[in-house]
Amino acid sequence: MSGRRVAAITRRLMQQFRRDRRTLALLFVAPIVILALLGYMIRGSSSVPAVGIANQDQGPLGGMFASALEHSNLISANTIQASDGDAKLKDGSLAAYIVFPSDFSQRAQAGTIAPEVHLEGSLPGTSVPVLQALQQALASVASSRPGAGLRFVPQVDYLYGGRTLDTLDYFGAAFIGLIVFFLVFVITIVAFLNERSLGTLERLMASPLRRGEIVLGYMLGFTILALVQSAEVLTFALAVLKVHNEGNVLLIFGLEALMALAAVNLGIFLSMFARTEFQAVQFIPLVVVPQFLLSGILFPVSTEPKPLQVVSDVLPLTYAVNGLRDLMIKGADLTWPSLQLDVGVVAGFCVLLVAAGVATLRRRIA
Amino acid sequence: MAEAFAVDVQGLKKSFGGLRALDGVDLRIRPGEIYGLLGPNGAGKTTLIRAIVGLVAPDAGTVMLLGRRMPDVDNLRNVGYMTQAAALYPGLSIAENVEFFAAINGADKGVDEVLKLVQLDQRRSSVVATISGGMRQRCSLACALVHKPKLLLLDEPTVGVDPQLRVQFWEEFRKMAAAGTTIVVSSHVMDEAERCQRLGLIQFGRMLAEGTPNEVRARAGTDNLEEAFLRLAGDGVVA
């Protein structure tokens, strides 16, 4: 193994990418567009949640809040009876209802604004607008009744579950990994195939280069790109989309880097079985679709039929997605056995794919 | 050079499915010799060259390069191989391509020198995707030469190169051979044969005749190499 020869390959890949605007766009613009679109689809939804208002307040304040809420454009409010609320949540006609209890005004005198907020809970993206609408109502009510230092303590409960996370928080964590994995995979498989069809691989094989040096050079080159891409995607997700994150950013970055490594080697490995660029493109849905459906991104693996769970359990992305969610949503660290398992399995896949890549790269072209 | 032959191939056979691409080829080339491998398309020239560098696994026979039995990866640093189609990285500049092949062959200099040799030093930063076929061919030659190999295998190097430059190419080949480099050139153009010290006429994977251009002509009983080849090939088919 010669470091100089490995570096020669890595440097050459960088030089190639510098001039290849289309690939650079795929690597660095596409993920942001995809994430922004996902964020917009999930959070930018134009329909506002239907919210029932039940005013039982014996004082005046409940009424003032209720009318302020009716004018809010964050929710679509209508008056209901508190006793009907749960039934309306269950039949789906309401996403939430708010009760102003009989002592609402009285407690407000004491400085506490405590409406009861009942959320359906399983519908993502409703808790935020409901609470924001209440805060706006509070602001408008408070401005007409100055003086009091009011504490806002809504009593929130959920019909189902009890997450305050929205869909983007849930999918965002998985998508960060998914985007890096697939874009790196696609670019590697095409780049390696080009090497074959241009005849340059024949030249490499007629040089003192070892097969391991070629694979390592590729791995380094694409990993550098993938790390930059991961950093970009992560920054965008956390800083712009404000995807919920409880975990250590460096750990997330590390897990993404591992996935990128696996993707590079999967690309090299599969390019051995394609003779044309078109055949290589055919591998993409073959690799992407099952992993997208079965890695737990959309549906938790535990809810899949048993035979499919077996498949899910051998897909590297299942572990990566689970690991990223544990990190970002549950705030896992490396002391968690589940995260150790996820990181270990992804790392194991990397090693396996490196070996497969080296083994399938033949010096003999015939 | 201690060894008697730079290339020593014996009994080389290779079939692709039912097709015999190499059918028992013997080939011995002395150090510093310019050897022309002549034959029509599909004769087996490329397959023979690939087998010599170890890219094709022979069904039978042995290959010794510079005294070492092939395949031998480390021995490849002594070999320069110019593939038939100019295999270059289209996204890189001319100089970047040459630098890359220098680096993987363990040479850290020689890039400027070899670019002057193929007259591409003025165009060194042109991106290969944008240059003409003749320039690509020259760049490809530069990539095979840059690490100063002891054995140069050139698979139809002068295809697409204009006559004036072709003369210069051969001038260079001669100089390199005089300095001890062994050169194997394949061609299907007979007028190039005249410039080789020794020729091998190959067809259907078999060596039809070998010798200096004069010997080949004498054997066929004609003054014209083209004619000679056709006669000898005719015998080959009958035999």
Ligand SMILES: Nc1ncnc2c1ncn2[C@@H]1O[C@H](COP(=O)(O)OP(=O)(O)O)[C@@H](O)[C@H]1O
């Ligand atoms: N990898 C291969 N697979 C199948 N057939 C091949 C392969 N390489 C060469 N051949 C066949 O072997 C014969 C010799 O080819 P080649 O050595 O390329 O001839 P030349 O270089 O003299 O034109 C041709 O008939 C060609 O089609």
Ligand SMILES: [Mg+2]
């Ligand atoms: Mg050929």
